[in-house]
Amino acid sequence: MLEADVAIVGAGAAGLSLAHRLAGSGSGRRAPSVTLLEAPPGPLRPPRRTWCFWEAGPGRFDAAVTASWRCLRVRDRAGRPIHGDIAPLRYKMIRSDDFEHLVARDLAGHDRVRRVEGTVDTVEDVPGGALVRLRDREGNPRVVGARWVFDSRPPGSLPAARTTLLQHFHGWFVRTARPAFAPGTAELMDFRTPQPADGLSFGYVLPLGRHDALVEYTEFSPRPLTPDAYEAAVRHYTDDVLRLGDLEVLSAETGVIPMTDAVMPRRTGQSVFRIGAAGGATRPSTGYTFAGLQRQTRAVAAALGEGRRPVPPPAHSARSRAMDAGPLYFHSGATLGQQGTRIAREMHDIIGHNLSV
Template structure:
């Protein structure tokens, strides 16, 4: 076996973030670049689903499983049908993404190292990537998308955790023109927010999911009971349904900082690089933007360092929103219902994705419970001061992310 592989760019981790980078390099015609992908698993098939907002006409269109121009937001008091134009809500399963990345990998002539990474050493000129069972990779730059804990513990640390059933019906059952995005009629946890959603791919096939934003996970039986309850709430007859697949996932929702540039020539992508929006769990759009920025930079002969996933002010907004939800000063169903009731749908969706302007963000903030958010802002400011005056706490480990960024959300 070759003892060392010399490349210009090493992708450490071969999941969604790396796959998007490979596809972007190919899309932007980057050639004469030596690339290695280092991951213990050569990923194929359906192991996760991404959901996100975008405009029709992107290069992702041929890969989508489904998309919707109309979505429903439901609370115990009201049901809102939102027209998302000019945006859409889109579903992308991992199989086509991995297949496109494999084709890009072939066209780029990339080297695949199927081995776990033991450590990386950045001397400022090159990065040594040491593996346990494969060759050492020496790279000019490393893009690392492996899960990593934040730099320190957050003031608020929640999890977005969920289980979904892919349901096949024996007769036309679902409306493929409309998705149920956030249905807050589910029983709400004592501390946190829960909702269900329904993403129909056809009139006989759909993803039905139960999601919680809360500090702790449920048991497997707890998720199944919640899903069965939501299925019954939707008046779906279980005798006419078959569960074809089950999806589970955990995404961190925290104001703890993730270090996107741990050393001069190592750049982190995905959740470890800050691509997950703390208040929503959305990840895919930020990963896609950053992959495109990396490819454009390399095509122009610049370092492959993307912009921060979200404006800095959004980190503060997320910290305040998480604090208000965690302290119970605002209720999740009321909070999201007010956002959609008092703003155009496009503005809310772009806010959830982190692409609004300061003026639009001010309008969104005005639609939230003012006194509660002012109190959360003051509490967050006081907590920040206390953090500066005491030793840093170590951050808890980040649970494995089975699926990146699903409805709001996720």
């Protein structure tokens, strides 16, 4: 049996962030031994994705940041722009491959962090800690014992909630033949997209240069689209709305994020905790997760460094969750056509008041 002070289940953003913080805690206490359990290549590994978040000044993971913006823009259905300067914040983009490479490089120099590949079957409390049971690529059983276990795997089902929507999206990293983008401004929401009957949709443009950008089609609605429908929606946005002209699709990404006011349990045993989206790090009304999981993992690392019980704190304040409940419920019951430009004006208020999401 492998043994460690801390076992982290899952090597996505939350698991890697916690391992990175524990390896470089910098406290006066000895760094804990960490076993990071990651799924083998296949369907259990998270796909490549892009994370965006607001941050003031230099950040812990700036070496992995692809681009950042100080100016944001929202467009209503008629295409009228609303601009906002979010200084001293910046809106930052990190691609998962770059983040993984940065963390792997930093962890390589720490002999108290061990990475183990396998499919986790169960996590169970035992006296004085917890056991993680897994299978390696050949199906051989292995057991990891730890004083504390942090599980970042998506839950099998969501807790009961008043409101649950899906934020689902499909995007292309594109390169255009002509200069088509303004690198200094991110298009946060562009409501010139065709609106679904039971939700709302918008375009999203993150320029990486005059010719390069991430262009996405996003919906808030009860169910995802088919692959063909996503492709058609992005093509319509690039061709008919943005009128980008000739372009090359360099890569694509698709995602589904639950948007729910359910309370996500952050503790599932005496020594077993959930972190990341599984532990409530996703902001219910927007789907943003990266900043929330950084607050969680920073607090966990601090608690371990100080010898305290490392219960992950709520990633968002009670005030923030209360503010989210209204818009989330409102979005679930009305189409954008019924709402008019209200959402665009709400986003203007968010930009204007520098509210972090």
